[in-house]
Amino acid sequence: MKGINYFSRNDAISFQQISFENTTGISNDTLLKKGLLTIAPNTFTNEDGSAFSGKVIFSIREDYVRGFMALNSIPTIDSDGLPLNSEGSIYTNAVDIQGHKLKIASGKNIDIAMPGGTNANQNKLYYAEDNVSDPSPANTSLFSWKESSSDSVTYYFDNAAAKFYYKLNPTQLGWISCARSVSNSNPVGINVRVWGVHNLTSGNTAVYVVPVNGKSAIRLWNYDKATNMFSLTQPCLTSGTDVYIIVIASTPHFKIYYAKELYTVGSSSQKTVTAVEKTLNSIASNLYYL
Secondary structure (H helix, E strand, O other): HHHOOHHHHOHOOOOOEEEEEOOOOEEEEEEOOOOEEEEEEEEEEEEOEOOOEEEEEEEEEEEEHHHHHHHHHOOEEEEEOEEEEEEEEEEEEEEEEEEEEEEOOOOOEEEEEEEEEOOOOOEEEEEEEEOOOOOHHHHHHOOOOEEEOOOOOEEEEEOOOOOEEEEEEEOOEEEEEEEEOOOOOOOOOOEEEOOOOOOOOOEEEEEEEEEEEOOOOOOOEEEEEEOHHHHHEOEOOOOEEEEEEEEEEEOOOOOEEEEEEEOOOOOOEEEEEEEEEOOHHHHHHHHHHO
């Protein structure tokens, strides 16, 4: 049976691979989703920290749209279980031509310029939480975000491109996010019952809450099989907030189910949502404009 991360292999949200000599690096490469990448010469070492002078195979995936964050099961929750507004998440990895892992050398970083909005000086750099042994796209369900204590986000306007960017300077590979915390003094939970999915399980169905205003995609992890009810691990929403409830599911017969319904948090004790069969392309298109 395909898990929910089956969707992350769709072309609309695929990886980009860039190869270059470690001794040369790359400068201001334009990425698939209009980000900019700069890697100085000799940024990478072997995994044991020894010097590396060969070709780097660098993989990167950009997720700037909250709908795709949902599609890829990318959380917008910090390590304390509190919601984040995320301008986007990026996954990076580097190997040599034999597939051996590389890492960023001590004292070095990579530069990623992410197309930005208007939240100057509010966003921070977050990493996948430290206790994740394999923070890869296949394991997005395993992590939350932890704010970096040393690496920063710079907000600037590029005159040549005529657009704003968030410049991130990560010192480690894996998942990073440009985000800011959302204050909530009286958080509440949410309960969503799902109908319409054949052979529904917590492994083949994901339910998200996506605020209408803001850039979050919060997954409901708790699942009660007897009632088909999904709920938050802990309360983190503000009563009265308008949200979209998103359901994405896949079945053993490769059928894909989807639902999107508007709901006001706290307006009822639970919300029932019925998913219907859709094509992956139609789901991706719907979430892109969410």
